[in-house]
Amino acid sequence: MATKVTTPKPDQLVTSIDFTPPKTGWMDTPTIIKPGTFCWGAKGKNLATVEFPNARDWNPSDQDWKLPENWQEIFLKGMEDLLGKYRSFKVFMDICVRCGACADKCHFFIGSGDPKNMPVGRAELLRSVYRKYFTASGKMLGKVAGARELTVDVLKELWYYAYQCTECRRCSLYCPYGIDTAEITIMCREMLNLLGLNTDWISGPVANCYMKGNHLGLEPHAIMNSIEGMIDDIETVTGVRVNPSFNRKGAEILFVTPSGDLFADPGTFTCMGYLALFHELGLDYTWSTYASEGGNFGFFTSNEMAKRLNSKIYAEAKRLGVKYIIGGECGHMWRVLHQYMDTWNGPADFLEVPVSPITGTRFDTAKVLKMIHITEFTADLIKHGKLKLDPSRNDDLVVTYHDSCNTSRGMGLLDEPRYVIKSVCNNFYEMPENTIREQTFCCGSGTGLNASENMELRMRGGFPRANAVKHVKEKHGVNMLANICAIDRATLSASMDYWVPGVRVTGVHEMVANALIMKGEKERETNLRGEPLPGKEGN
Amino acid sequence: MTLETFLSEKKPAIAEKWFHLILATYPADTSNFLKNQKDRFTNPVGHTIHQGIEEILDELIHVVDIGKVSPFLDSILRVRAVQDFTPSQAVSFIFSLKSVIREELEGDKNFAVSPGELRELDSRIDSLALASFDIFERCREKLYEIKANELRRMTFRLVQRANELGGEPDAESPPERKQ
Ligand code: SF4
Ligand code: SF4
Numbered sequence: 001m002a003t004k005v006t007t008p009k010p011d012q013l014v015t016s017i018d019f020t021p022p023k024t025g026w027m028d029t030p031t032i033i034k035p036g037t038f039c040w041g042a043k044g045k046n047l048a049t050v051e052f053p054n055a056r057d058w059n060p061s062d063q064d065w066k067l068p069e070n071w072q073e074i075f076l077k078g079m080e081d082l083l084g085k086y087r088s089f090k091v092f093m094d095i096c097v098r099c100g101a102c103a104d105k106c107h108f109f110i111g112s113g114d115p116k117n118m119p120v121g122r123a124e125l126l127r128s129v130y131r132k133y134f135t136a137s138g139k140m141l142g143k144v145a146g147a148r149e150l151t152v153d154v155l156k157e158l159w160y161y162a163y164q165c166t167e168c169r170r171c172s173l174y175c176p177y178g179i180d181t182a183e184i185t186i187m188c189r190e191m192l193n194l195l196g197l198n199t200d201w202i203s204g205p206v207a208n209c210y211m212k213g214n215h216l217g218l219e220p221h222a223i224m225n226s227i228e229g230m231i232d233d234i235e236t237v238t239g240v241r242v243n244p245s246f247n248r249k250g251a252e253i254l255f256v257t258p259s260g261d262l263f264a265d266p267g268t269f270t271c272m273g274y275l276a277l278f279h280e281l282g283l284d285y286t287w288s289t290y291a292s293e294g295g296n297f298g299f300f301t302s303n304e305m306a307k308r309l310n311s312k313i314y315a316e317a318k319r320l321g322v323k324y325i326i327g328g329e330c331g332h333m334w335r336v337l338h339q340y341m342d343t344w345n346g347p348a349d350f351l352e353v354p355v356s357p358i359t360g361t362r363f364d365t366a367k368v369l370k371m372i373h374i375t376e377f378t379a380d381l382i383k384h385g386k387l388k389l390d391p392s393r394n395d396d397l398v399v400t401y402h403d404s405c406n407t408s409r410g411m412g413l414l415d416e417p418r419y420v421i422k423s424v425c426n427n428f429y430e431m432p433e434n435t436i437r438e439q440t441f442c443c444g445s446g447t448g449l450n451a452s453e454n455m456e457l458r459m460r461g462g463f464p465r466a467n468a469v470k471h472v473k474e475k476h477g478v479n480m481l482a483n484i485c486a487i488d489r490a491t492l493s494a495s496m497d498y499w500v501p502g503v504r505v506t507g508v509h510e511m512v513a514n515a516l517i518m519k520g521e522k523e524r525e526t527n528l529r530g531e532p533l534p535g536k537e538g539n
Numbered sequence: 540m541t542l543e544t545f546l547s548e549k550k551p552a553i554a555e556k557w558f559h560l561i562l563a564t565y566p567a568d569t570s571n572f573l574k575n576q577k578d579r580f581t582n583p584v585g586h587t588i589h590q591g592i593e594e595i596l597d598e599l600i601h602v603v604d605i606g607k608v609s610p611f612l613d614s615i616l617r618v619r620a621v622q623d624f625t626p627s628q629a630v631s632f633i634f635s636l637k638s639v640i641r642e643e644l645e646g647d648k649n650f651a652v653s654p655g656e657l658r659e660l661d662s663r664i665d666s667l668a669l670a671s672f673d674i675f676e677r678c679r680e681k682l683y684e685i686k687a688n689e690l691r692r693m694t695f696r697l698v699q700r701a702n703e704l705g706g707e708p709d710a711e712s713p714p715e716r717k718q
Contacts, residue, residue: 113569265692452686459621467583494685
């Protein structure tokens with residue numbers, strides 16, 4: 001017989017646990033530092049190598065962060081200095097009207113749902129301290145004026161969220177006042193640096209780079225050895241033995257790329273792409289085992305450190321007497337070079353305006369920097385019909401392109417990579433408009449957040465990008481995600497593995513070399529990864 | 540009327556209430572965004588949850604074929620597995636469906652459900668919950684696997700060259716290797 005049931009109330013069903021978060025204002029909602037979202041603290045020896053303050057081993061999950069006694073004074077003095085030095089920082093602290101236009105534009109907010117990851121929320125964490133110590137209303141009215149005391153807990157919160165921002169600048173695109181939260185994070189990290197609050201994943205590479213020229217601390221023989229391995233692999237695949245030179249004085253061009261390309265898959269295949277292309281062109285270029293890192297993790301610590309690490313690029317160009325520099329496929333390397341190198345290490349008046357020796361094109365856009373991006377160089381070659389290409393060798397690929405935040409928003413390199421990809425692949429599909437070009441979503445792991453201990457954070461931040469990839473996979477069968485950034489190549493591989501299995505990751509020049517018909521090559525059976533070319537599967 | 544017909548008729552209301560209950564597990568500012576932002580690329584979490592529960596409900600109303608329903612549970616749990624939830628919090632949204640359905644039953648004076656049917660429905664929801672725990676666990680395991688793979692990718696060539704130089708015979712060469 002049917003009976004009317006007495007129904008338990010919703011909350012009676014899951015009585016023991018309350019899943020509804022407390023409805024407190026952000027200042028009263030304490031920040032809990034959770035495993036999976038933060039990177040390990042820096043090691044004292046790495047901080048000492050570069051003479052960073054408060055060098056000691058420390059662990060963010062410990063209660064005691066081993067701060068100097070006068071930490072508050074140091075932090076506030078640092079803030080005062082930066083406010084005086086950078087007008088933009090002062091303006092960004094003052095002018096936000098909390099309109100909320102940026103609120104839902106950050107991949108970390110979108111993926112985590114944590115309101116302190118809204119760009120306006122992230123900035124407010126620091127702004128509240130600014131108000132307390134640097135504005136009359138904040139000094140007098142305190143909390144009513146949105147001001148708060150800089151306590152140890154507040155410091156920890158600042159640290160936690162400064163390392164949940166990839167300085168991607170997506171939010172700044174939507175702010176009617178042009179407030180760039182990335183710059184606020186940069187300033188915040190610089191102040192935290194004064195207290196030795198660096199992460200291991202950043203300070204290790206910084207120390208290595210300072211001592212050996214690259215993030216991994218590879219010495220010249222290890223670099224040459226790795227490239228020799230690639231030369232063997234290129235010969236196996238193409239039958240052509242390429243013959244690059246190292247540290248060669250008098251070469252026309254110096255080539256600088258992130259060290260990830262030398263050792264980390266799939267970047268290594270991109271690197272083979274550069275080697276094959278330059279060989280085919282007979283380019284008069286050299287590698288340097290000293291300027292062996294295009295990336296610059298110093299940029300994630302302090303302006304001064306970034307400048308120190310970057311100086312080797314012009315210094316090496318000068319020592320070798322080259323005419324100009326070509327840079328490989330990297331993201332933040334280009335942001336740093338494009339926006340800071342001339343001010344930091346210039347003027348590069350010993351170099352010439354880059355002119356392609358193959359096409360005669362003069363790259364006037366690089367008149368000051370004297371350095372061009374390899375996709376600019378290759379796009380120009382293709383435009384002038386200088387490469388013999390067989391795109392059908394990439395017919396097993398259905399490709400989409402991820403704009404790295406740095407090359408797109410940081411330097412406006414939008415069309416060259418696309419032009420190159422479309423010239424070497426027959427199947428290309430764009431992701432939705434609001435996720436590409438200037439509006440691109442970050443990979444979720446930039447600015448030194450690509451460690452493994454913070455994998456949950458990386459996956460949250462990577463979700464909006466991955467979600468758009470999933471869409472083109474379902475709609476067009478996309479199976480390859482191309483990009484021009486070494487960090488993307490590493491971190492998007494992880495992100496795809498979690499969110500969109502079946503989509504792999506590639507640099508653009510890997511596909512160029514696969515399509516490139518080289519003089520004297522044998523009939524190719526496989527691509528650079530050693531997988532059969534389309535139509536050769538049975539061999 | 541059978542429970543199946545009842546649930547089919549009430550599906551939009553159930554989906555809506557269930558969606559709101561799930562969103563209530565997020566802070567207020569966030570749940571507003573998850574609820575109101577309709578662009579699926581700007582709001583992938585809201586979109587994934589919304590789409591997932593529609594599909595799960597479709598299955599639940601009839602018979603639960605775990606094989607069919609798994610991808611939809613997976614899409615929601617994959618998100619919650621990397622957010623600030625404990626395993627029980629992450630999976631709790633399945634149990635909240637019981638209360639949503641009971642509220643609908645209570646609110647409708649024209650339909651009285653038989654205890655047998657209700658028990659059967661509860662056990663279907665329980666089976667979804669059990670499957671959810673497994674899926675959640677797999678997502679967490681995947682994260683560990685990704686960490687290990689990433690390390691391998693980062694150092695593969697270094698190790699390979701070191702082995703070659705040291706004469707180790709077992710170094711694979713990339714041309715034979717599949718990623
Ligand atoms: S710069 Fe990028 S990561 Fe930082 S708050 Fe803005 S959108 Fe988020
Ligand atoms: S969009 Fe600009 S003004 Fe509006 S809340 Fe964000 S930072 Fe402030």
